[in-house]
Amino acid sequence: MKSLNFLKNWVLFPGALAILFFSTGCSGCKPGAGGGAARAYNLKLVPGESLKDSSVVVDIIGLQQSELQLLQTYSLKKYFKPGDSVRMDLSKTNVTFLPDKQTPFELKKTDPLWTKWLSEGVQYIVIIADLPGVYEEGKNGSQDPRRQLIPLCRCYWPGGTKDLTAEVRAGGVRVVTVPREGQTLPAW
Numbered sequence: 001m002k003s004l005n006f007l008k009n010w011v012l013f014p015g016a017l018a019i020l021f022f023s024t025g026c027s028g029c030k031p032g033a034g035g036g037a038a039r040a041y042n043l044k045l046v047p048g049e050s051l052k053d054s055s056v057v058v059d060i061i062g063l064q065q066s067e068l069q070l071l072q073t074y075s076l077k078k079y080f081k082p083g084d085s086v087r088m089d090l091s092k093t094n095v096t097f098l099p100d101k102q103t104p105f106e107l108k109k110t111d112p113l114w115t116k117w118l119s120e121g122v123q124y125i126v127i128i129a130d131l132p133g134v135y136e137e138g139k140n141g142s143q144d145p146r147r148q149l150i151p152l153c154r155c156y157w158p159g160g161t162k163d164l165t166a167e168v169r170a171g172g173v174r175v176v177t178v179p180r181e182g183q184t185l186p187a188w
Helices: 002-025 064-074 085-089 112-119
Strands: 043-049 056-063 093-095 105-107 123-128 147-151 165-168 172-175
Touching: 043 056, 056 064, 056 112, 064 123, 093 105, 123 165, 123 172, 147 165, 147 172
Parallel strands: 043 165
Antiparallel strands: 043 105, 056 093, 056 123, 123 147, 165 172
């Protein structure tokens, strides 16, 4: 009987370890708990039809967990003023959609910027758009429609996801790629 219990424990123990390993691997995807293992994606920004006659500057920023709070509350009016030190210091790329050049922008996962971001511990992409019109200042994170957070942890996205798409519209930035079933984008 003792040998049967011993055998049963040895059979169950590896299974329990596997469950523990896989269940904690993406537990970091919970808001505020870190992003888990980040990875590079083909990131596509698509201008919405409502921007066809507008000129819009969009920043794509790689952020570490510790940098989230700064951009969550930072004034976007101040951010887009020429010479803003916060904007200048961020690790980013940008695109400008012009009335005569409304083509989608793609940051390929093979771009050297991804290597830089991942080596620096980037867990999130923040997209900030200088949209035409008047927007109320003082809204935090994604409550301001000009600002959107995209987590880079693979557990947010369906298995095999290689591309993430966001749309920049006159009414705000929205993530088009649908998260994995049971996941929602983090409240920010």
